[in-house]
Amino acid sequence: MALIVGAALLTGGVILYILLPVIQGRFASLERSEDELTESEAKKRVSLLALRDVEYDFATGKLDERDYKELKGEISREALAALREVEAESERRRGGAAAERAGGIExxxxxxxxxxxTGTTCHSCGHMNADGSHFCANCGAQLPAATETPPG
Amino acid sequence: MTVLGELALWIALPVAIWGMVLAFVGGKHGRGDLVLSAERSVYAVFALLVTASAGIVAAFLGNRYEYLYVASYSNRALDTFYKASGLWAGQRGSLLFWVVLLAFFSSVAVFTNRNKNREFMPYVSGVLLTVITFFIIVLLFADVNPFEKLGFTPADGQGLNPQLQNYWMTIHPPTLYLGFTSFTVPFAFAMSALLSGRLDSRWIVVTRRWTLLSWFFLANGIIFGMRWAYQELGWGGYWFWDPVENASLLPLLTATAFLHSVMIQEKRGMLKVWNMALVTLTFSLTIFATFLTRSGLIDSVHSFAQNTKISFIFLGFLATIIGVSTVLIIHRYPQLKSETEIQSFVSRESAFLFNNLMLLAVAFAIMWGILLPLLSEGLTGEAIQVGAPFFNRVNLPIGMVLLALVGIGPVIAWRRASKRNLTKNFTIPLLVGITVVGIFAIRGSRHWMALTTFGISAFVMTVIVVEFFKGTRARARIEGEGIPRAFVHLVARNRRRWGGYIVHVGIVMIFTAFAGAAFNVKVIQTLSPGQSITLASPLGHDYTLTYEGMSSSRGRNMVWQAVALMSIDRDGRRVGSITTEKRLYETWPTPMTEVGIHSTPFEDVYVILANADDLIAGAYENDPAAQRATFEFQINPLVGWIWYGGLVLTFGALIAMWPSQGPLPEVRQTAARREAVPAAVGAD
Structure with a gap:
C-alpha cells in the first residue's frame, strides 16, 4: 500500500512539476541579459588583455623592441576599433530604446x-473602458452612447 | 525502496523525452514556457535517477540477491563500504551511475545559467536530455537493466572480484566517470552555439571552467587507476597499454588539445571549426570509452556476440553524434571562418597548433592500437595483438616532443617572436637540460630515451621557474609592487595561465617518473626465513631485505591469508619492514597476491610474494622449515613522482578553475607605466 502511495506521489509530483509552466504560462527568459558582454565588448576586453600581455612579453624579454612597438600599435588599433564598435552599439541601443518609448506614446x-x-473613453477621467460600456468603470460617469455618430 | 527505484528509472524515460522535445521546440519557436518545462525536466530526471540509484544501493546493502546485478557483485560477507560502491562495480550499475552523474552536471549547468546565457540554454537542455535519454534507453532496453530479477533468490551472492576490493578502485571509476560525463556540458554548449547561430567565442568562455573541470577529473581518474594497478595488480607497473586504459586516455588527449586551441580562438578569432571538431571528437571519445569498457566488446568477440544489442545502440549513437555535428558545422561554415591568420611560424599560436597535432597523433596511434585487433579479428578471424612495444615505439618520441613543447610554448610570444629573443630565452634552460643529460651520461647511464626525457624535463622546469621569476619581476616594476605582492597578483590576475604552468610542472614530474622506469631493478629469489638478499639501487645505495618468516591471519571474507614479513636495511641501517601476502577469498577460486611497498621520495622497494612451498604448513602451522618462498624484488626509481605530480597537477588545475571575482581590471595607460616598461627591459 505504502508502495502504491509512494509511486503515485512520485509520478504525480513529477508530472505536476514539469507541466506547471505550460499550464500557468510561466516563462523562462530566452533573451540575452543586460549585463552580459556583447560580442564587441568581449572583443574589446580581449584586445585590452592582449595589450597587457604584449607589455609583459616585452618586459620579460619575449619580444624585440621593434616587434613590441609594431604589435602594440596593431593591438591598439584593434582595441580602438572594438571600443568604437561598443560605443556605436550602446548608441544604437539608446536610440532604439528612445524610439521604442516614442513608439509607445504614439x-x-x-x-x-x-x-x-467609439465612445469607450471616459470624457471626465480619461479611463479606457471595455467595448459596450455605458458607465465608466473608474469614476462612474455616463459614457457617450457608443452608437453616437462620431464628430466630424 | 528498490521497487520505487525501478519505477523511477521507468518514469525518467518519458520525462527526459518530454524535456528533450520541448527544449528544441521551445528554442526554435521562442516559447519560454516550453523551455522552462524542459529545464524542470532536467531537474526531475536527476531526482528520478538518484532515486533509481538509491534503489540499487539499498538492494546491495539489504543483500537482495534476487536481483541479478546484486547477486553478481556482492555477497553477505562483503564489507559494507564495498557493498555501497556496488553501484559502479559492474556494467549494469555503472551505466546507471554514468547517467546519474550526467543528470547531476546537467542540473548544475541549467541552474547556474538560469539567469544568463539564455540564448544557448534551450538547446543546451535539449542536447543534455538527448544524451540522458540515450543512456536510459540503453539501461531499459539493451539487456543491462540493473533491476533485472533472477526469478529465484540465491542464499548468497557471487561476491566482488577481490582485486576490486581496494580503496583506489572505489574512487577510480567515479572520478573517471565525473570526467567523462562533465564533458557533455561543453559539447552541449558547442552544439547550442551551432543551433542558435551565436557563434562568437561566448560558448567557449562559458564552458572554459567546465572543460577544465572535466580534464581535471579525467587526469585524476587515470592517475587513480594507475595507482590501483601499481598497488593491486602485483606486477610492479602502472600502465599496461590495455585497451580499457587506452580508451580512457583518448578523451584526455583530445581535451588537452581543446584546452589549448580554445585560447587561440579567444585571443585571435581563429580555429573555430577546429574547436567545434575537437569538442565533438572529445565528447564522442568519452562515449566510445564508456562503450568499450562497458559493452564487453574488447575482451573477445564472444562478449560482442553475447550482447550485440548494446554495441549496435552505442555505435548508432556515436554515428549520430558525429553525423549531426558534422552537418551542423558545414551548415554554419560561413560564420565559422577565421577572423585573422597566423602571422608568423614562430609564435605561440603555431606552437599551440603543433601541440594539437602531436596530441592528435598520439590519440590516433592509440586508437589504431585499439581498433586493429578488432578489425583484424572481424576480417580475418584472427586478432593481431597490439601490445606495449607498439605503443611505446610510436608514443614515446611524440611524447617527448610534446614535453619539449610544454617548455617552448610559454617562452614564445603571441603573434610573432624573433630569433634573437628565442636564443636569449632558451639559452639557460637548454644549458640546464644538457648539463642534466651530461651528468647522467658521465655517471655511466646509457638509457638514451630516459636521459633525453630527463634533459627535456630539466629544460621545461627551468623555463617555468624563469617564467615565474621574470613575470613577478616585471609586475613588480610595472605596477610598482613588492615582490611577494607582485607574485600573488601575477597568479591571481591570470589564473588560467599560471595555474596552467603549475599543471605543466605536474606533467613534467609524471614524465620524469615514466623515464625513471628505465632504471627499474628486478630480481627473483627463493628465500628461507632468516635469509637476505642485497639489491643495488640505481641511486647508489644498497638495500638488504631479510625474510623474517611467514604468519597467518584471516581477514574478513577470506578462507586463508599468508603474510610474509620482510625487514629492510639501507646501507646497513634498518629503515623499515614490509609485508607481502597471498589471500584466498571465499568467493574467488584462485589465491590473490598483495604486494609490499616501501616508498621513499625517490624510489620504491616493491616485493611480491610469488610462490610459497607449503602455505598451509608454513603459514598456518608456523613451521619455519616449510616457509621457504619465492619473491620478486623490485626497486622502482621515481615512481612516486607520478602521484606527487598528480597532486601538483590538481593544485594547478584548482588555481586555473578558481572563480575570479568579477571582471579583470582594465589596463590603464598611465605615464608611470609608459616609463616603467622600457625601464624594466633596459635593466635586463
Missing part, C-alpha cells in the same frame, strides 16, 4: 483617440 495616443471616437 500608440497610447492613438488608442485614446480611438476610444474617444
Amino acid at each position: 500608440a497610447d495616443i492613438a488608442a485614446v483617440r480611438e476610444g474617444l471616437r
Whole structure:
C-alpha cells in the first residue's frame, strides 16, 4: 500500500512539476541579459588583455623592441576599433530604446483617440473602458452612447 | 525502496523525452514556457535517477540477491563500504551511475545559467536530455537493466572480484566517470552555439571552467587507476597499454588539445571549426570509452556476440553524434571562418597548433592500437595483438616532443617572436637540460630515451621557474609592487595561465617518473626465513631485505591469508619492514597476491610474494622449515613522482578553475607605466 502511495506521489509530483509552466504560462527568459558582454565588448576586453600581455612579453624579454612597438600599435588599433564598435552599439541601443518609448506614446495616443471616437473613453477621467460600456468603470460617469455618430 | 527505484528509472524515460522535445521546440519557436518545462525536466530526471540509484544501493546493502546485478557483485560477507560502491562495480550499475552523474552536471549547468546565457540554454537542455535519454534507453532496453530479477533468490551472492576490493578502485571509476560525463556540458554548449547561430567565442568562455573541470577529473581518474594497478595488480607497473586504459586516455588527449586551441580562438578569432571538431571528437571519445569498457566488446568477440544489442545502440549513437555535428558545422561554415591568420611560424599560436597535432597523433596511434585487433579479428578471424612495444615505439618520441613543447610554448610570444629573443630565452634552460643529460651520461647511464626525457624535463622546469621569476619581476616594476605582492597578483590576475604552468610542472614530474622506469631493478629469489638478499639501487645505495618468516591471519571474507614479513636495511641501517601476502577469498577460486611497498621520495622497494612451498604448513602451522618462498624484488626509481605530480597537477588545475571575482581590471595607460616598461627591459 505504502508502495502504491509512494509511486503515485512520485509520478504525480513529477508530472505536476514539469507541466506547471505550460499550464500557468510561466516563462523562462530566452533573451540575452543586460549585463552580459556583447560580442564587441568581449572583443574589446580581449584586445585590452592582449595589450597587457604584449607589455609583459616585452618586459620579460619575449619580444624585440621593434616587434613590441609594431604589435602594440596593431593591438591598439584593434582595441580602438572594438571600443568604437561598443560605443556605436550602446548608441544604437539608446536610440532604439528612445524610439521604442516614442513608439509607445504614439500608440497610447492613438488608442485614446480611438476610444474617444467609439465612445469607450471616459470624457471626465480619461479611463479606457471595455467595448459596450455605458458607465465608466473608474469614476462612474455616463459614457457617450457608443452608437453616437462620431464628430466630424 | 528498490521497487520505487525501478519505477523511477521507468518514469525518467518519458520525462527526459518530454524535456528533450520541448527544449528544441521551445528554442526554435521562442516559447519560454516550453523551455522552462524542459529545464524542470532536467531537474526531475536527476531526482528520478538518484532515486533509481538509491534503489540499487539499498538492494546491495539489504543483500537482495534476487536481483541479478546484486547477486553478481556482492555477497553477505562483503564489507559494507564495498557493498555501497556496488553501484559502479559492474556494467549494469555503472551505466546507471554514468547517467546519474550526467543528470547531476546537467542540473548544475541549467541552474547556474538560469539567469544568463539564455540564448544557448534551450538547446543546451535539449542536447543534455538527448544524451540522458540515450543512456536510459540503453539501461531499459539493451539487456543491462540493473533491476533485472533472477526469478529465484540465491542464499548468497557471487561476491566482488577481490582485486576490486581496494580503496583506489572505489574512487577510480567515479572520478573517471565525473570526467567523462562533465564533458557533455561543453559539447552541449558547442552544439547550442551551432543551433542558435551565436557563434562568437561566448560558448567557449562559458564552458572554459567546465572543460577544465572535466580534464581535471579525467587526469585524476587515470592517475587513480594507475595507482590501483601499481598497488593491486602485483606486477610492479602502472600502465599496461590495455585497451580499457587506452580508451580512457583518448578523451584526455583530445581535451588537452581543446584546452589549448580554445585560447587561440579567444585571443585571435581563429580555429573555430577546429574547436567545434575537437569538442565533438572529445565528447564522442568519452562515449566510445564508456562503450568499450562497458559493452564487453574488447575482451573477445564472444562478449560482442553475447550482447550485440548494446554495441549496435552505442555505435548508432556515436554515428549520430558525429553525423549531426558534422552537418551542423558545414551548415554554419560561413560564420565559422577565421577572423585573422597566423602571422608568423614562430609564435605561440603555431606552437599551440603543433601541440594539437602531436596530441592528435598520439590519440590516433592509440586508437589504431585499439581498433586493429578488432578489425583484424572481424576480417580475418584472427586478432593481431597490439601490445606495449607498439605503443611505446610510436608514443614515446611524440611524447617527448610534446614535453619539449610544454617548455617552448610559454617562452614564445603571441603573434610573432624573433630569433634573437628565442636564443636569449632558451639559452639557460637548454644549458640546464644538457648539463642534466651530461651528468647522467658521465655517471655511466646509457638509457638514451630516459636521459633525453630527463634533459627535456630539466629544460621545461627551468623555463617555468624563469617564467615565474621574470613575470613577478616585471609586475613588480610595472605596477610598482613588492615582490611577494607582485607574485600573488601575477597568479591571481591570470589564473588560467599560471595555474596552467603549475599543471605543466605536474606533467613534467609524471614524465620524469615514466623515464625513471628505465632504471627499474628486478630480481627473483627463493628465500628461507632468516635469509637476505642485497639489491643495488640505481641511486647508489644498497638495500638488504631479510625474510623474517611467514604468519597467518584471516581477514574478513577470506578462507586463508599468508603474510610474509620482510625487514629492510639501507646501507646497513634498518629503515623499515614490509609485508607481502597471498589471500584466498571465499568467493574467488584462485589465491590473490598483495604486494609490499616501501616508498621513499625517490624510489620504491616493491616485493611480491610469488610462490610459497607449503602455505598451509608454513603459514598456518608456523613451521619455519616449510616457509621457504619465492619473491620478486623490485626497486622502482621515481615512481612516486607520478602521484606527487598528480597532486601538483590538481593544485594547478584548482588555481586555473578558481572563480575570479568579477571582471579583470582594465589596463590603464598611465605615464608611470609608459616609463616603467622600457625601464624594466633596459635593466635586463
